[in-house]
Amino acid sequence: MIEFRGVSKWYGQVAALTDVSVQIDGGIVGLVGRNGAGKSTMMNLLAGLLRPSRGDVLVDGVQPWRSEARLRIGFCPDVDSFYEDLSGHAFVSWLLRLHGLRARVARELAAAAMERVGLADAMHRSIRGYSKGMRQRVKLAQALARNPSTLLLDEPMTGLDPIARHDITELVVALEDAGVTVLVSSHVLQELEEIAGRVILVHQGRLLADGSVHELRRLLEDRPYRLLVHSDRPREVAARLTAVEVVRGLTVDRGTLEVETDGGGDLFATLTALGAEGLIEEVRPLDDDLEAVFAYLVDDGLLSRWRRERDREARA
Amino acid sequence: MTIFGSGYRALTYEPTSWLRRVWALAWLEMRGLFRTRWGTILFLVCQIPLIRSLFILTIWAGFWSFGGGGGPGLGRMSPEFSPEHPAFYLAPAMSESGFVFVLLLTTLVSARSIAKDRAARGLEILWTRGIGPGGYFFGKWLGSFALVGVGAVLGPLAMWVFAQSASPDESFAATSMEWLPRTVLALLFFTAALTGLATALSSMARSPNLASILWVVVVVGASAVARVFSRLFRGEPWVRALSPWDAAKRTAEEIAGVTPRIEFDPAVAVGAVLLYAALVLALARRKLRTEEAVG
Numbered sequence: 061m062i063e064f065r066g067v068s069k070w071y072g073q074v075a076a077l078t079d080v081s082v083q084i085d086g087g088i089v090g091l092v093g094r095n096g097a098g099k100s101t102m103m104n105l106l107a108g109l110l111r112p113s114r115g116d117v118l119v120d121g122v123q124p125w126r127s128e129a130r131l132r133i134g135f136c137p138d139v140d141s142f143y144e145d146l147s148g149h150a151f152v153s154w155l156l157r158l159h160g161l162r163a164r165v166a167r168e169l170a171a172a173a174m175e176r177v178g179l180a181d182a183m184h185r186s187i188r189g190y191s192k193g194m195r196q197r198v199k200l201a202q203a204l205a206r207n208p209s210t211l212l213l214d215e216p217m218t219g220l221d222p223i224a225r226h227d228i229t230e231l232v233v234a235l236e237d238a239g240v241t242v243l244v245s246s247h248v249l250q251e252l253e254e255i256a257g258r259v260i261l262v263h264q265g266r267l268l269a270d271g272s273v274h275e276l277r278r279l280l281e282d283r284p285y286r287l288l289v290h291s292d293r294p295r296e297v298a299a300r301l302t303a304v305e306v307v308r309g310l311t312v313d314r315g316t317l318e319v320e321t322d323g324g325g326d327l328f329a330t331l332t333a334l335g336a337e338g339l340i341e342e343v344r345p346l347d348d349d350l351e352a353v354f355a356y357l358v359d360d361g362l363l364s365r366w367r368r369e370r371d372r373e374a375r376a
Numbered sequence: 377m378t379i380f381g382s383g384y385r386a387l388t389y390e391p392t393s394w395l396r397r398v399w400a401l402a403w404l405e406m407r408g409l410f411r412t413r414w415g416t417i418l419f420l421v422c423q424i425p426l427i428r429s430l431f432i433l434t435i436w437a438g439f440w441s442f443g444g445g446g447g448p449g450l451g452r453m454s455p456e457f458s459p460e461h462p463a464f465y466l467a468p469a470m471s472e473s474g475f476v477f478v479l480l481l482t483t484l485v486s487a488r489s490i491a492k493d494r495a496a497r498g499l500e501i502l503w504t505r506g507i508g509p510g511g512y513f514f515g516k517w518l519g520s521f522a523l524v525g526v527g528a529v530l531g532p533l534a535m536w537v538f539a540q541s542a543s544p545d546e547s548f549a550a551t552s553m554e555w556l557p558r559t560v561l562a563l564l565f566f567t568a569a570l571t572g573l574a575t576a577l578s579s580m581a582r583s584p585n586l587a588s589i590l591w592v593v594v595v596v597g598a599s600a601v602a603r604v605f606s607r608l609f610r611g612e613p614w615v616r617a618l619s620p621w622d623a624a625k626r627t628a629e630e631i632a633g634v635t636p637r638i639e640f641d642p643a644v645a646v647g648a649v650l651l652y653a654a655l656v657l658a659l660a661r662r663k664l665r666t667e668e669a670v671g
Contacts, residue, residue: 107504130506141498143404145411157400158505160392202501 061085062106062210062241067115069101069265076101077265079115084243088236090252090273091245093262099245100138102262103214106243107135119210131159134203138215138245140195142187148198149174149183155202173205174198178227193224200228204235211235213244217251229255286346289317289331297339304330318346397507398515405489405519415484419523422481425468426531433459433535437542455634459539460548462559463634465532469566470625478528478570479595483588486520486574490664491587494579499664509664517575521568528567533560555633562632569624569649576656579663595621616640617648624649 062084069077077098093099104110105117108125122129143151153170157163174183177197182190187198196216203211213232217225232242232255246252252259252273259276261268269276291297294317298310301319304327309320321327334340409415434440436459455463456471468474490513493499502512536556540549574591581587602619609615616638617623626645629636 104500107500109500109503127506130504133504135501135504137497137501139497141493141496141501143496143498154400154404155501155505158397158502158507160397160506 061118061120062243063116063118064102064105065116065118067105067112067117069105069110070113075265077105077112080265080267081115082260082267082270084241084258086236086239086241087258088232088242088244088256090256090259091243091262092247092252092259093245093268094247097262098265099247099262100214101265103135103212103243103245106210106212107133131206132209134206134208134211136199136203136211136213136216138218140199142195142198144188145186147184148179148187148190148194148201151187151198152202152205156205159206169205169207170201173201176204177201177231193220193227196220196224196228200231209240211240211242213242215246216244217246225251285321287319287321287331288344288346289319289340290315290342290344291317291334291340293339297334300334300339301327301330394511397505398511398518401502401507401512401515402518402522405485405516406522408489408519409485409523418480418484422477422484423527423531425471425474425477426527426535428473429464429468429532429535430538432457432464433539433542437539459535460551461634462555462562462632465536465559466562466628466632466634468532469528469563470628475621478524479592481524481527482520482570482574483591485523486517486571487578487587487591488584489516489520489575490578490660491581492584494581494663495583509661513575513579513660513664516578517572520575521571524571525564525567529560529563532563559632562628565631566624566628569627569653570621573620573652573656576653576660579660580656595619614640614644614648617644620649620652623652 062082064080064082067077067080068075080098080102091099091102101110105112106119106124108123108130111125117124119129120132122132124130124133143154146154149167149170152173153163153166156166156169161169171180171183174180177200179194179197179201182194187195190198200213200216203213211232216228216232220228232244236242244252244256256273258271259273260270261276289297292315294312294315297317298312301307301310301317306322306327307319308322311318319327331340331343335343409419455461456467458464469478493502499512503509507515536552540552543549573594577591577594578584578587581590599619599621602616602622605615605618606612616626617640622638623645626636626638626640626642627649630642630645
């Protein structure tokens with residue numbers, strides 16, 4: 061279990077976190093925010109690398125910088141930090157020995173961890189020859205090797221190909237099944253949608269939102285956004301789309317059509333029909349990235365509306 | 377929390393000694409040079425002064441005879457050639473020829489030790505293991521000290537054992553026991569001081585190559601400056617202490633009780649070594665903190 065109790069963290073005059081209180085009882089939780097939002101500070105606090113300026117951070121009831129907590133926390137950093145001339149197995153085994161484990165026990169646990177991440181065949185090869193995906197797995201293996209109850213994954217999908225992403229997603233889900241609490245940080249919301257049941261949004265050192273992926277998705281589906289439609293006959297498509305109630309604006313260019321909409325409504329049904337008629341080649345969201353989501357949540361004041369609705373539902 | 381399934385075996389927390397964890401770090405550091413063929417070759421090259429002393433020892437022991445000389449006759453040339461004199465055991469690390477090889481070895485091992493981890497951004501992953509910056513620095517230093525000490529301390533000690541066994545009577549043992557402990561202490565101090573300074577400097581560089589250059593510049597540059605200044609300020613005892621190498625060497629010579637090659641006040645030398653150590657350790661402490669960045 062992870063707990064932040066009124067945690068603030070300042071770097072000199074700069075506040076990285078302000079009065080953050082959150083409790084994670086288990087499962088896979090996504091930690092999302094823009095660069096500089098406070099994700100890494102939260103991760104570093106949980107990994108025991110930093111101490112809060114105010115408040116308390118607890119992992120299974122123990123402060124994470126204490127020795128007894130370190131065995132319970134597995135930390136997979138976002139950067140590659142290896143001894144390149146060691147084999148994957150030797151590296152993981154050596155990191156375990158830094159915990160004070162005996163060499164034989166460390167070797168056994170390292171071998172089990174390498175097997176778990178699917179590197180059994182390559183574990184005695186030098187890390188220098190590993191691909192990006194294999195390196196990411198070694199980082200996961202070192203975090204998993206001690207069989208931690210809490211796993212912290214900092215941007216685990218960065219730079220991975222789709223197959224490696226799929227494998228790591230499967231592994232993380234299996235760990236959740238095994239009872240491990242997993243906190244995954246990312247600035248790409250879509251990455252977390254596949255695995256995280258709950259998402260915590262951090263913005264400027266404060267918790268912006270905390271809820272299920274479904275709640276967030278529902279909120280996002282109703283927001284105004286833009287679509288880019290590729291078509292051979294954009295004017296004909298534009299004429300059909302003007303009849304749709306939620307469409308706020310249309311810009312026609314050669315072969316493309318930019319659609320501004322207030323939300324889903326009948327728009328998707330119309331687009332599907334146009335696609336079936338062969339009028340549309342491709343539809344692509346223009347602002348489905350996290351920046352757009354944050355702009356929507358923060359700038360349009362919809363977050364407070366969402367919170368009020370949640371509170372009302374809770375009271376009911 | 378109970379962990380079940382997926383091959384999970386819950387680890388129960390057992391307090392382990394700080395030294396055992398630090399030793400794992402030191403052991404890896406000590407073996408680092410031998411993981412490549414070139415590293416092993418360079419280590420062997422750095423043992424040339426020791427091999428040279430071993431050769432002299434075999435002549436002294438009568439294994440070789442060059443025109444009826446050898447044996448006690450070697451000692452008349454210089455104390456450095458006599459296994460019956462502590463200067464012989466200090467020579468592999470502290471002689472003019474030893475300087476190059478010890479500098480090369482400390483540059484390859486100590487000066488690169490922390491910088492390579494900083495370059496790989498590997499410090500934080502280590503600090504999640506229950507080794508703080510202090511333990512990390514100690515482990516890194518211990519590893520490089522042990523490796524450099526193989527040639528600088530263990531080698532001379534092994535030569536003394538060899539000389540002892542080759543000696544025809546017990547007079548060698550009786551006389552050498554008077555100076556051996558001080559000689560070993562001097563070698564330990566010299567090796568510890570140089571590897572310590574190099575390891576601390578290593579923490580200030582962002583890449584291992586930069587750290588190597590920094591260490592060479594500090595040692596060679598400060599020695600050159602000290603030499604130039606000693607001509608300008610004749611008789612000033614502090615001038616030679618500008619060089620960390622000379623200051624450490626003068627202190628070690630004082631501990632061993634041998635005639636110094638460069639005469640200057642040992643108190644100044646000790647003060648200079650302590651000042652350099654305090655300075656670089658204070659800087660290293662700042663550099664080894666967890667990087668605090670908003671994000």
